[in-house]
Amino acid sequence: MEKHILRLKVNGDEYEVYIHPKTLLAEVIRDHLGLTGTKRGCDTVSCGACTVNVEGKSVKSCSVLAIQCEGLEVTTVEGLEVNGKLSQIQRAFLDNGSYQCGFCTPGMLMSSTAFLSELEGKKPSEEEIRESIEGNVCRCTGYNSIVRAIDAVAQGKYKEE
Amino acid sequence: MSHAKYSVINTPVHNIDGIAKVTGRATYTFDVTLPGMLHGKILRSPHPHAKIINIDATRAMELSGVKIVVTGKDTLGIKQGIWRRYEELCDEQVLPLEKVRYIGEPVAAVAAITEEIAEAALDLIDVEYEVLPAVYEPLEAIKKEAPTIHEGVERNVNVTRHIEWGDVDEAFEEADYIREDWFKCSGQAHMCMETRAAVSSFTPEGKLTCWASTQSAYYTQGLLAGVLGLREGDVRVLAPYVGGGFGGKFELDAAMFCSAVMSMKLHKPVKVIFTREEDFIASKRRTPMFYYVRTGMKKDGTFCARESRMFSNGGAYTGMGATALYLSGFFHSFPYKWRGYRYDGYRVYTNTLPSTSMRGFGAPQAMFCSEQQIDWMCADLGLDPFEVRRKNGHTEGYEVPGQAFIASCGLEQCINEIEKWVKAKGKMPPNRGIGISSCGFMSGGIFNWFDSPYSFSSAVVTINVDGTVELHVGCQDIGQGSNTTMAIIAAETLGVKMEDIKVHSGDTTHCPADLGAWGSRQTLMAGNAVKMACEDAKKQLLEFAYAEMGINIVYDLDIKDRWVHIVARPERGLDYFELVKKVLRAKDGQRVVGRGYYTPHRKGMISPAYSYMMQAVDAEIDPETGRIKIHEVMTAHDCGQPINPLGLIGQLEGAASMALGYAYLEDMPFEDGKLMNPNLVDYKVIKAPEMPPTGIIEIDTYEPEGPYGAKEAGEGLTNPTAAALGNAVYNALGIQMKELPITPERILKALREKKEQEAQK
Numbered sequence: 001m002e003k004h005i006l007r008l009k010v011n012g013d014e015y016e017v018y019i020h021p022k023t024l025l026a027e028v029i030r031d032h033l034g035l036t037g038t039k040r041g042c043d044t045v046s047c048g049a050c051t052v053n054v055e056g057k058s059v060k061s062c063s064v065l066a067i068q069c070e071g072l073e074v075t076t077v078e079g080l081e082v083n084g085k086l087s088q089i090q091r092a093f094l095d096n097g098s099y100q101c102g103f104c105t106p107g108m109l110m111s112s113t114a115f116l117s118e119l120e121g122k123k124p125s126e127e128e129i130r131e132s133i134e135g136n137v138c139r140c141t142g143y144n145s146i147v148r149a150i151d152a153v154a155q156g157k158y159k160e161e
Numbered sequence: 162m163s164h165a166k167y168s169v170i171n172t173p174v175h176n177i178d179g180i181a182k183v184t185g186r187a188t189y190t191f192d193v194t195l196p197g198m199l200h201g202k203i204l205r206s207p208h209p210h211a212k213i214i215n216i217d218a219t220r221a222m223e224l225s226g227v228k229i230v231v232t233g234k235d236t237l238g239i240k241q242g243i244w245r246r247y248e249e250l251c252d253e254q255v256l257p258l259e260k261v262r263y264i265g266e267p268v269a270a271v272a273a274i275t276e277e278i279a280e281a282a283l284d285l286i287d288v289e290y291e292v293l294p295a296v297y298e299p300l301e302a303i304k305k306e307a308p309t310i311h312e313g314v315e316r317n318v319n320v321t322r323h324i325e326w327g328d329v330d331e332a333f334e335e336a337d338y339i340r341e342d343w344f345k346c347s348g349q350a351h352m353c354m355e356t357r358a359a360v361s362s363f364t365p366e367g368k369l370t371c372w373a374s375t376q377s378a379y380y381t382q383g384l385l386a387g388v389l390g391l392r393e394g395d396v397r398v399l400a401p402y403v404g405g406g407f408g409g410k411f412e413l414d415a416a417m418f419c420s421a422v423m424s425m426k427l428h429k430p431v432k433v434i435f436t437r438e439e440d441f442i443a444s445k446r447r448t449p450m451f452y453y454v455r456t457g458m459k460k461d462g463t464f465c466a467r468e469s470r471m472f473s474n475g476g477a478y479t480g481m482g483a484t485a486l487y488l489s490g491f492f493h494s495f496p497y498k499w500r501g502y503r504y505d506g507y508r509v510y511t512n513t514l515p516s517t518s519m520r521g522f523g524a525p526q527a528m529f530c531s532e533q534q535i536d537w538m539c540a541d542l543g544l545d546p547f548e549v550r551r552k553n554g555h556t557e558g559y560e561v562p563g564q565a566f567i568a569s570c571g572l573e574q575c576i577n578e579i580e581k582w583v584k585a586k587g588k589m590p591p592n593r594g595i596g597i598s599s600c601g602f603m604s605g606g607i608f609n610w611f612d613s614p615y616s617f618s619s620a621v622v623t624i625n626v627d628g629t630v631e632l633h634v635g636c637q638d639i640g641q642g643s644n645t646t647m648a649i650i651a652a653e654t655l656g657v658k659m660e661d662i663k664v665h666s667g668d669t670t671h672c673p674a675d676l677g678a679w680g681s682r683q684t685l686m687a688g689n690a691v692k693m694a695c696e697d698a699k700k701q702l703l704e705f706a707y708a709e710m711g712i713n714i715v716y717d718l719d720i721k722d723r724w725v726h727i728v729a730r731p732e733r734g735l736d737y738f739e740l741v742k743k744v745l746r747a748k749d750g751q752r753v754v755g756r757g758y759y760t761p762h763r764k765g766m767i768s769p770a771y772s773y774m775m776q777a778v779d780a781e782i783d784p785e786t787g788r789i790k791i792h793e794v795m796t797a798h799d800c801g802q803p804i805n806p807l808g809l810i811g812q813l814e815g816a817a818s819m820a821l822g823y824a825y826l827e828d829m830p831f832e833d834g835k836l837m838n839p840n841l842v843d844y845k846v847i848k849a850p851e852m853p854p855t856g857i858i859e860i861d862t863y864e865p866e867g868p869y870g871a872k873e874a875g876e877g878l879t880n881p882t883a884a885a886l887g888n889a890v891y892n893a894l895g896i897q898m899k900e901l902p903i904t905p906e907r908i909l910k911a912l913r914e915k916k917e918q919e920a921q922k
Contacts, residue, residue, distance in 0.1 A: 093183045099176075142814030
């Protein structure tokens with residue numbers, strides 16, 4: 001297979017990379033673009049550390065080929081913050097201590113971000129919150145502090161005045 | 162007692178690395194890239210026990226992009242181990258010269274210009290083995306006819322440990338009831354989100370820099386220097402953000418060793434990252450243990466004696482397993498007073514993945530056996546399990562004979578609180594039960610098997626002219642938040658604010674030596690070192706302030722919230738920032754430097770202080786399928802003075818998820834020495850939907866040996882859960898679970914056996 005020029009938009013910026021068609025989105029993000037906030041923790045699409053948002057939907061970036069994202073908008077953890085201003089879920093993670101070693105945190109934040117935006121203001125049940133991060137493994141926190149953070153944002157506690 | 166006098170301690174603060182972690186700025190060893198860096202891969206043994214006859218790397222070297230292949234012959238062949246004070250326990254060559262002893266053991270390493278080429282080269286290394294008979298279970302390996310795993314080690318017994326106090330036989334004679342049980346406790350993978358990772362860079366000056374995912378930069382430095390024949394000072398270890406440890410990351414691992422060996426040959430940086438599968442099959446595990454427990458009790462519930470024998474599956478090498486053998490036997494007596502206690506532990510080599518320390522350090526296994534047997538004995542005698550635990554529990558001022566002195570102990574209050582909580586829940590519906598378990602844990606180990614010539618913990622604090630503070634510590638933040646804890650202790654002691662403190666850690670060149678993150682040692686040991694360093698610096702500031710303020714020498718001065726003042730007349734004082742500027746002028750421009758250190762002395766054999774706790778698990782079991790649903794976990798916890806309340810809740814919840822995983826989900830089944838579930842599809846960890854609500858009741862105690870009264874929190878909480886779940890299952894269904902994990906299959910089997918027994922009656 002021949003190498004291929006891929007154009008995609010990551011965190012609002014247009015990038016052009018020259019890749020082998022079998023290159024994973026996770027590899028493009030980390031190795032080609034140097035956005036190492038996105039992590040990888042397994043080889044079996046099981047841990048969720050590599051979760052990013054593609055067109056606003058939560059996607060495990062180790063499970064899709066980069067070429068499947070041709071022309072699409074990708075958001076990584078680096079894209080949540082705007083000029084030093086943290087997003088609601090980032091601030092809620094800080095207040096609730098929703099991270100420890102931090103290795104799963106970028107993936108958790110991206111799953112949560114997609115979930116919260118899909119709610120469109122609807123208040124989720126605790127069960128729905130837990131299901132929204134079912135694909136993300138955290139070995140440190142026991143998840144409950146993450147659930148509290150997502151709930152706080154869903155309840156509007158971090159809305160800008 | 163109330164400690165409201167603190168301005169920073171026990172107030173809610175954000176972790177100091179929080180912003181880095183929620184924005185993706187935190188870079189781990191996994192993320193480190195250096196100019197000209199090569200990628201390394203490790204070839205691993207497919208055999209559980211085999212002689213290495215020949216390794217031929219010719220074909221691999223011919224592959225374009227391959228820079229080097231190394232085997233044991235390219236190393237100094239030094240047998241290493243973290244118990245480096247004891248030569249016989251240094252039994253592991255990371256790249257073995259003569260034979261392999263478990264499936265997954267490294268035999269060769271490759272460095273190439275890309276990871277893909279290195280991976281492809283592994284298939285081109287030809288290894289000729291002579292397969293040897295293998296043995297996988299400790300009770301088999303200890304038999305006379307079992308194959309020898311390490312030459313000269315009789316019956317494959319790696320280490321033994323005898324603990325005894327009181328007249329055990331006489332104490333048993335006083336018992337009205339004696340019960341004996343056998344238990345089988347499984348292994349568990351640490352399953353750190355960041356797999357084993359290292360980047361080594363050796364330069365022609367003869368200096369090595371190694372970025373490593375480690376729990377102790379200092380141990381890694383010492384071990385690397387030892388196996389590479391370098392001076393410790395010529396090895397710099399950098400531990401940036403570390404993606405979890407849980408007891409599995411302070412030995413020398415193959416990522417560190419192989420990257421360093423190859424970098425030394427090539428004078429180029431080399432990165433080695435374990436795949437998740439490698440992490441499962443070749444990075445050690447919680448020690449599987451077989452326990453025989455014999456306990457004698459009086460009719461009124463007074464404990465008389467306990468005698469236990471334990472055989473642990475040590476796997477192929479010693480690692481930290483020797484410590485786990487000791488601690489398991491010690492904590493098996495906890496948290497109770499025994500007139501006579503005897504423990505004989507045997508750590509047995511097998512041809513499986515080596516076992517080592519993991520959060521709880523042998524105690525979760527010990528408590529699973531002890532705390533269930535106590536409940537069964539209470540049931541047999543018609544006694545109240547809360548009352549029996551209260552009657553026999555440790556109290557302040559108790560001395561565990563010849564072993565430990567208990568200065569602070571909130572066990573009784575923990576039992577009272579959990580009893581109230583359980584009773585308030587009332588009668589449980591069918592197939593649902595609440596189980597309890599109590600335990601205690603260490604606040605750092607007194608052992609020095611590493612033979613460190615340095616203080617156990619050290620800290621250096623430097624105050625800049627603008628009043629900002631540089632705190633250099635050797636303790637390692639692996640996500641548990643030790644950097645934040647140290648910043649809180651420093652801010653409290655110096656009387657400044659959190660934002661005035663900058664913590665530097667994880668760098669052996671710029672930070673003082675410290676044994677690192679294991680055995681719940683950092684809050685107490687590094688915390689004491691930080692407190693002492695800050696008191697030293699503060700004294701220098703206050704000496705000047707006395708002179709500057711011209712006050713009567715009977716007055717005490719202190720600093721709080723950046724205000725230097727007379728303690729008795731807090732309105733009289735001066736601004737901290739102004740004072741610092743003046744002090745520097747008086748010191749000929751020298752910055753204020755404070756030093757602190759801590760090494761435990763005259764604190765017994767085990768630890769300077771002990772935490773206590775009781776936990777209750779509310780579980781429901783479907784008798785048709787054996788499936789368990791955990792409704793709630795409640796813990797009453799005595800960790801002395803809490804330092805970081807948000808961090809403490811995080812530790813409790815995290816410990817509960819890891820310990821629940823150990824109790825009913827996580828298992829490491831081997832077949833012919835091969836791990837059957839080395840991936841996150843088949844290895845089940847707790848995920849968000851299964852995680853129950855968890856509550857914590859803090860018991861207020863003050864530990865005189867701890868900084869501001871603090872002691873252990875977070876590791877000990879891994880200990881009670883499996884036992885509490887076992888007791889919940891017993892209370893729900895009347896079946897006794899003697900094997901971990903408590904799976905649906907084991908529950909259904911126990912239910913069938915119970916039915917058969919009832920039918921026979």
